[in-house]
Amino acid sequence: MSATPTRSLASRLMLVAGVVLLLAGVGILGWVGWQYFGTNVVAQREHERIRGEISEAWKAEEDPVTGAGLLRVPRFGADFEVPILDGDDDATLAKGVGRDTDGALPGEVGNLVLSGHRVTHGEPFRDFLKLRAGDEVVVETRTHVFTYELRQDGDRIRVPFTTSWPLWPVPDPEAEGEEPTEAVVTLVTCSELFRTDDRNVVVGDLVSSERKPGA
Numbered sequence: 001m002s003a004t005p006t007r008s009l010a011s012r013l014m015l016v017a018g019v020v021l022l023l024a025g026v027g028i029l030g031w032v033g034w035q036y037f038g039t040n041v042v043a044q045r046e047h048e049r050i051r052g053e054i055s056e057a058w059k060a061e062e063d064p065v066t067g068a069g070l071l072r073v074p075r076f077g078a079d080f081e082v083p084i085l086d087g088d089d090d091a092t093l094a095k096g097v098g099r100d101t102d103g104a105l106p107g108e109v110g111n112l113v114l115s116g117h118r119v120t121h122g123e124p125f126r127d128f129l130k131l132r133a134g135d136e137v138v139v140e141t142r143t144h145v146f147t148y149e150l151r152q153d154g155d156r157i158r159v160p161f162t163t164s165w166p167l168w169p170v171p172d173p174e175a176e177g178e179e180p181t182e183a184v185v186t187l188v189t190c191s192e193l194f195r196t197d198d199r200n201v202v203v204g205d206l207v208s209s210e211r212k213p214g215a
Contacts, residue, residue: 046095050083058142068099068106069141071114071124075131082124084139088115097124100167103186106139107146107209110169110180115188125189128200129155137185137204143215148185148204157201158191166201182206 050067057064067085074080084106088098097116104110116125131154139146159166165173166188169180183206191198 047082050085050095051081054083061142063142067096069139071097072138072140073131073135074138075135076124076127080124082116084114088113093117103167104169104180104183106141107144107183107206109183111167111171112139112183112185113167113171113188114185118189125187128187128189128202131155131187131202135204137187139185143212145208145210145212146183146206147208147210149207150202150204152202154187154200154202157203158198159201160198166199166203171201171203 051070054064054067054070067083069084071082071084072080083096084099085092085096086099086101088100092098093115097114100113100115103113106112116128117123118125118128131150133150133152135150137148137150139148163173165171165176166186168175168178170178171184171186172178185204185206187202187204188199190196191200
């Protein structure tokens with residue numbers, strides 16, 4: 001007489017477990033969808049909004065409070081234009097490309113260090129590994145357009161996150177403590193699309209500095 005209630009309880013427990021697993025799966029899929037699709041939509045809207053703020057500030061002959069300017073990389077597409085924001089924390093990189101505030105400003109002698117995501121949050125450096133030596137990196141500020149030329153391919157230099165030389169004033173593992181004499185740019189991003197302990201690095205030299213008309 002007790003077998004039926006026992007089977008009934010077991011069936012209910014299995015049903016509850018199945019529902020819990022189903023909800024957990026839906027939750028995980030939702031999180032993945034948000035991370036790899038939703039954050040890109042939000043970031044692209046932020047890019048557009050911040051570009052508008054920068055444009056309005058420049059029209060008023062003021063430096064934007066949001067950051068250093070705009071980044072263009074022809075290798076990433078003719079319409080690629082991402083705001084450069086001061087800082088490299090998660091909140092900043094969710095809105096554009098981050099500039100290391102301990103490094104140089106655009107066009108200055110020293111190392112202009114720019115970091116960006118390869119996946120999620122607008123993924124501005126998604127095609128980083130497709131960069132080739134000789135590619136141009138263009139940085140526009142209120143008064144100037146600076147063009148840098150890359151020294152190496154985007155997949156050539158891979159270092160652990162703990163490696164500090166890409167942030168040095170002279171980004172060279174043999175140049176610790178040296179004073180900079182040239183203006184360079186260093187682009188930095190994650191090596192893999194998902195979790196990684198490494199980052200890819202590419203360095204470029206300033207080859208052109210053009211003052212904007214009326215600036």
